Amino acid sequence: MAATVIGISGAISALEGASGAMSLRVWMETHREELLKVWDGRRLDWQALCGWFRDAGLTNSIGETPTVRCAKMTWYRVGKTLEARRQRHADAAAAAERLAEEKKAAREAAKASRDAEAVEAGALSQRMQEADRAQSYATAQRIEVQEAHARAAVQRQERAQQLAASAQQSEIEPSDPSEFITLDLPVLEGVSRRAYLPVDPKLPPVRKGDINRATGNAWQYGGDLPGYPSKRNYEYEKNWLRDVGLLLRHRHPTNLTMTPEEKFVMRGAKSCIPNLY
Template sequence: MTATSIGIEGALEALEKASGAKSLRAWMETHQDELLKALDGRRLNWTALCAWFAEVGLTNAKGEAPSVGCAKLLWNRVGKTLEARRQRHIEASAAADRLAEEKRAAREAVKEQQGEEEAGDAALRLRMEQADRAERYATSMREEVRGAHVKAAAQRQERANQQAATAPEREIEPSDPSEFITLDLPVVKGVSDRAYLPVDPKLPPVRKGEVNRITGIAWRYGDDLPGYPSKRNYEYEREWLRDVGLLLRHRHPTNLTMTPEEKFVMRSAKSRIPNLY
């Protein structure tokens, strides 16, 4: 087997497998038009989207959960790719129409030049070959578009099946209210009643990047701090930063005795609520 006799089918299959069912690019190529239509001109909330991407396991080319900047860049690239694909399809269809018209004109011209049979036959064959190539190209483009739609539908179904299969695993049976515990926290002026609410010890701590189920916005300023109020009792992160910041300052008159995680929350609280302390 020579190099020139080897087709590209194997290479295309390898590239298709490399993209992966969990590729964020593949998801965007499948759903970009649908998402833009649903938003109807509204801006995308990239923070919430990236949190969801991480939750469902969509990754970038490096297999990592995408950052906001990475997702925006990939979104723009996918938009250009889809637009180029649509333009190629339009150009291919237009070229096929033009060549089909030329083919018809060629037949008519040949009929008018019956006295020059050999030249007419050669011209006819050339134009018909060109028209046939254009028709084959247009057909292949239409098949590509249909194949993309079929693939997208299959990916949507597969994702729905995966989510349905894993949903019971992510659910945690809540504790009975009688099993809730109350944190041993000092009463500090300015701290809201939310800080002293009983908490379910069975629920895991809220992590940075998780989506707030009430607002749909991802938590930005660190994980829950052990021994301090959980974000689970708050709607907005600014309120949580205020309460935890006041409790941190009460426990630590100086940042020198704080853990790195506590220092991060304290700095975040000062930046969001500069007149609090």
């Protein structure tokens, strides 16, 4: 066998050389569409065509020269075959297009699903952060309320102790006025007469934090100083601070000789008497 016919060209030559391979049907399948396009819808002259088929050596499937009837039947069958072939090609193309559309839709659906999952994950993360912030705020509020309750409890206890101390003092039977004592204090300008009122020696000195029975407020600037007017004779602490501050400055020209308690009271007195140095 020659080398030139070993490839696909050899196979084509073998098919074309077989019985009926170059038959009328093969020619019609190859040239039918082109002939119809050129002839542009005019009626075919089958007598003339069959003469040309005979001269060209085109035969039917059994190797005979085609008659007009045979040529027409072959032409009709070739049309059906070509139409079926075009339909198969169209169906295959439509199926391929549908498959491509389905793949595209699947990719878009997968992307939309991923996007929706990402949005949902972001929303979930935001809700979790908001829940954490709300929990932290609630915890802080709870701690603040607990601390407020604890401070209130301490204040109630201190108040109860002050009331108990006041009650204890009120239970002391006062002395006879004839037993009252008057402090030996210098008479100074600016010191009110309350500083020189006699006091009951049975009553204990007023302490810092005790309740002023006249105002209901606690005394803030220390307790009674020995040798100085008692707070019992005063309604307002600023009046007591002014009198005691003047007496302190008269007795101590400088703070260096004062006791710590006297220095504390002097600091409060200076807020009432700006020129008290």
